[in-house]
Amino acid sequence: MPTLLAIEVSPRFDYSVSRKLTSKFIEDWKTVHPDGKVIVRDLMKTELPWVDLPWIGGSFTPVEQHSEEMKKAIRVSDDLIAELKAADDIVIGTPMYNFLIPAILKAYIDHVVRVGITFTMNYEGLLTGKKATVIIASGSDFGPGTKYESANVASSYMQQILGFIGIVDVKIVLAGGTLAVDMGQKSLGDFIAPIESGLSASVRA
Numbered sequence: 001m002p003t004l005l006a007i008e009v010s011p012r013f014d015y016s017v018s019r020k021l022t023s024k025f026i027e028d029w030k031t032v033h034p035d036g037k038v039i040v041r042d043l044m045k046t047e048l049p050w051v052d053l054p055w056i057g058g059s060f061t062p063v064e065q066h067s068e069e070m071k072k073a074i075r076v077s078d079d080l081i082a083e084l085k086a087a088d089d090i091v092i093g094t095p096m097y098n099f100l101i102p103a104i105l106k107a108y109i110d111h112v113v114r115v116g117i118t119f120t121m122n123y124e125g126l127l128t129g130k131k132a133t134v135i136i137a138s139g140s141d142f143g144p145g146t147k148y149e150s151a152n153v154a155s156s157y158m159q160q161i162l163g164f165i166g167i168v169d170v171k172i173v174l175a176g177g178t179l180a181v182d183m184g185q186k187s188l189g190d191f192i193a194p195i196e197s198g199l200s201a202s203v204r205a
Contacts, residue, residue: 002036004029005087009043009094009105010137017137017178017192022093024196025133028203029089039083048107049076059114077111084112089131089204090167092158096138099153109161118165125166132170133202134158141176171202 006026010016026038049055055077058070084090094105112118119125134155142152155172162170175195180186 002033002088003086004033004036004038004089004091005083006038006040007043007090007092007094007105007108008040009092009102011044012095013044015188016093016095017175017181017188018093018095018135020188020192021135021137021173021175021195021199022091024192024199025091025093025135025203028200029091032203039087041080041083043104043108046108047076048104048111049073050107051110077114080108080111081114081117084118084127087130089133091133091135093135094137094154096136096142096152096154099142099151100157101154113161113165123164125164125168127166128168130167130169131204132162132167133173133199134162134170135173135175135199137175137178139177139179139182141174143174143176146176173199173202 004026006022008019008022010018013019030036030038052073054067054069054073058066058074059077061070092105094101097103115121118127136154136158138152138154140148142148142155152174155174159170159172162168173195175192178191181188181191
């Protein structure tokens with residue numbers, strides 16, 4: 001049974017462009033995979049501790065040598081990696097903050113990028129054979145040919161870090177210009193409609 005892991009990042013919930021588009025992706029994915037399973041990981045509802053010394057100790061120490069403190073520190077990481085390993089497709093819906101991803105998404109990444117688990121000591125990704133779509137909503141337009149295209153660090157970072165753990169089939173969907181919605185110049189529905197039509201092509205059988 002195919003499995004989709006949907007990772008939600010935005011704190012804006014019902015007012016979020018990225019969440020609306022992620023929902024559309026899930027809807028289209030279910031149409032293509034009627035027998036599939038969807039797992040939703042909402043980072044705004046997940047307590048993600050920062051990487052600390054016990055976490056590092058647990059990550060680099062054999063399991064049989066783990067202290068109780070180490071076990072507790074990497075328990076969340078183990079759960080998140082298990083979700084990722086179980087998924088065939090991944091969709092990440094995130095806003096762009098200051099040209100990059102939000103801190104909560106970076107915290108998630110720090111938990112799932114683990115030596116010996118998702119990549120080897122020789123820097124070979126272990127989560128191969130998966131497909132990912134990353135939806136990035138931003139106040140300004142950072143798309144190809146725009147004035148601020150070169151400032152978009154979020155897209156290249158997400159492609160790089162996913163590729164590092166073996167997920168090389170990555171499609172980036174930019175939803176730039178959300179400021180028009182916040183300023184009342186466009187309704188949320190009117191803004192996302194043309195992006196939704198293109199997003200459907202990102203759902204792959």
